[in-house]
Amino acid sequence: MVSPTQAQTQARTIARPAQRRQPRATSRRLRVTATQLTAAVGVTLVTLLILIAVFAPFIAPYDPAERVGRPFSPPSAEHALGTNDIGHDILSELIFGARISLAVGLTAGLITVVIGTTVGLLAGYFPRLGSILMRFTDVVLVLPFLPLLIILAAYLGRSLMNTVLIIGLLIWASTARLIRSQVMVISSQDFVLAARSLGATHRHIIIRHVLPQVMLLSIGEFVQVVGQAILLEASLSFLGLGDPLQKSWGTVLYWAQVRGAFLSPAWAWWVLPPGLLIGLATLGFALIGFTLEQRFNPRLRQR
Amino acid sequence: MTNARHGKQLLQYGLVLLIAITLNFALPRLMPGNPLALIAGVDVGLLTPEERAEIRDRVGLDQPLHQQYLTYLGDVLTGDFGYSYRQKQPITEMIMARLPWTLLLTLSALAVSALVGIILGAIAAWRRASRLDMVLLNGMIVLDSLPSFWLGMLFIAIFAVQLGWFPSQGAVTPASGYQGIAYAVDVMRHAALPVLTLSLLSIPRVFLTMRYSMCSVLGAEFIRTARAKGISDWRILVRHMIPNAMLPVVTVLALRFGFAFGGTVVIETVFSYPGLGRLIFEAVSGRDYPVMQAAFLLFTAAVLLSNLLADWLYPRLDPRARAA
Numbered sequence: 143m144v145s146p147t148q149a150q151t152q153a154r155t156i157a158r159p160a161q162r163r164q165p166r167a168t169s170r171r172l173r174v175t176a177t178q179l180t181a182a183v184g185v186t187l188v189t190l191l192i193l194i195a196v197f198a199p200f201i202a203p204y205d206p207a208e209r210v211g212r213p214f215s216p217p218s219a220e221h222a223l224g225t226n227d228i229g230h231d232i233l234s235e236l237i238f239g240a241r242i243s244l245a246v247g248l249t250a251g252l253i254t255v256v257i258g259t260t261v262g263l264l265a266g267y268f269p270r271l272g273s274i275l276m277r278f279t280d281v282v283l284v285l286p287f288l289p290l291l292i293i294l295a296a297y298l299g300r301s302l303m304n305t306v307l308i309i310g311l312l313i314w315a316s317t318a319r320l321i322r323s324q325v326m327v328i329s330s331q332d333f334v335l336a337a338r339s340l341g342a343t344h345r346h347i348i349i350r351h352v353l354p355q356v357m358l359l360s361i362g363e364f365v366q367v368v369g370q371a372i373l374l375e376a377s378l379s380f381l382g383l384g385d386p387l388q389k390s391w392g393t394v395l396y397w398a399q400v401r402g403a404f405l406s407p408a409w410a411w412w413v414l415p416p417g418l419l420i421g422l423a424t425l426g427f428a429l430i431g432f433t434l435e436q437r438f439n440p441r442l443r444q445r
Numbered sequence: 446m447t448n449a450r451h452g453k454q455l456l457q458y459g460l461v462l463l464i465a466i467t468l469n470f471a472l473p474r475l476m477p478g479n480p481l482a483l484i485a486g487v488d489v490g491l492l493t494p495e496e497r498a499e500i501r502d503r504v505g506l507d508q509p510l511h512q513q514y515l516t517y518l519g520d521v522l523t524g525d526f527g528y529s530y531r532q533k534q535p536i537t538e539m540i541m542a543r544l545p546w547t548l549l550l551t552l553s554a555l556a557v558s559a560l561v562g563i564i565l566g567a568i569a570a571w572r573r574a575s576r577l578d579m580v581l582l583n584g585m586i587v588l589d590s591l592p593s594f595w596l597g598m599l600f601i602a603i604f605a606v607q608l609g610w611f612p613s614q615g616a617v618t619p620a621s622g623y624q625g626i627a628y629a630v631d632v633m634r635h636a637a638l639p640v641l642t643l644s645l646l647s648i649p650r651v652f653l654t655m656r657y658s659m660c661s662v663l664g665a666e667f668i669r670t671a672r673a674k675g676i677s678d679w680r681i682l683v684r685h686m687i688p689n690a691m692l693p694v695v696t697v698l699a700l701r702f703g704f705a706f707g708g709t710v711v712i713e714t715v716f717s718y719p720g721l722g723r724l725i726f727e728a729v730s731g732r733d734y735p736v737m738q739a740a741f742l743l744f745t746a747a748v749l750l751s752n753l754l755a756d757w758l759y760p761r762l763d764p765r766a767r768a769a
Binding site: 176277280281284285286287288289290292293294295296297298369373376377380381382383392395398399404405406409410413414416417420421422424425428429432 | 457458460461464465468472473476579586587589590591592594595596598599601602606613703706707708710711714715725726729730732734737738740741744745747748749752
């Protein structure tokens, strides 16, 4: 029952307590700086990648969809990372690819968190509806993730919209569970009963009292899910199921694989850089999410 | 009490299987286009009239939907996955030829990640907050962020092509005529890199679980008692801490089996390894829908089995879970 996102949350939960069980003053000070460092690294990575994506047309030396050199050229003064099988500049492909990979990650993450938070709010606030919703959530959690993703992508066709929708619709379950457990704690508190007896509607209580309290948790979830979504998009594109017209980092790897770049010296400039970018993006979001979760997840705080 | 819980759990898994089967049934019929082509996985023009009539008849396309659904459900539950009109062979046969290879990869990878994850996790917890612990912890978090298929490609470039230590693709050397031990060595050499890649996918999770679990055991009363009795550090570690800390790890491992099974899709693709994951990839690129669907059901079954295993194993390992 471990989906990637759920497992990652679990991993964070797991990584935390040991670090705080430090009696000596020096190590406590060390821990604070370590947390700040973690956050700083994450923020730097993500900011840098977003800047590259936004200013892609100004940074990239060439149009990524234009034949600008001899195919399969090694790195040179004109092409820092060489060219691919049809003479596109790989560096420019990667710079513009940041737009696609980040856009898919952010949109899919947004969909995931909206669904997860809504389901979590309803399930946590209305116990009877909640048990039905959670049954459904568990089904989504158990379905084999990557194969299902592939099947859906194969049937629905290769487009950016489909990639975003499929990822967003499949990975919300662990977020829903987390939000639900938090909502259950909040809605059992006295002030909810007080508000009810003053005549407040359920809708009013959920939106005005409960939602604001889980909002920060949702934001933390969002950041973590974005990293996962970027990794998933890369896997899908790598299998040739991405949008053929919108080249992401995963698409670059797909072509490198199809053309056997990893069997030649070309792996160093055609395979290594896109994977590093995917890894850095995922890591950046994961680190920020980790820091946010430590701050906003009450479960981790009280432990 | 526990029986009721188990019953509920089984019901849940049954529901998941039913949903997977229903998805398989519904997708080709919901998509725009000729359902016959989507069910057969080839253009209708490529089918002989007999084949067309046969599919229509077997699937019952002229019957009402609920009738078709029951026919499909019956076929799947009796293990009849149909026929690949593209490959011209029964799908069950194709799957049976691929399954052993995927099991070989998945189970070996599970063993490796268990061994490495547990040992490193125990060491990190034992020396927690030391430099070693920090290096391991951060290393695992970084490892968890890297795309596994990319690692596979790098391993091929470095260990297969540059250094020539391992073959770069396939499960055996074609037409080698190897027998006995030579054959086994050949299989192992081919499996080495895919298993390494697949293991790296699970090691961080096992490590983090083990480390956390060890850390909570470290503070337990019985450890203090053991220390007070003057038992050596090593003995405490091996006899008291590791067995107790292993419990959550076992659950994670059982669940990772299903996860690793799914992970073979990208990894077998990178290594051109003739397993189920590669089968799904080939079916997707060749639009061989019936094969894709059958493989998907098998993956679902694998995940469900690993969940069942975890449910069954846990109370047997932990008497406290039995009492509850």
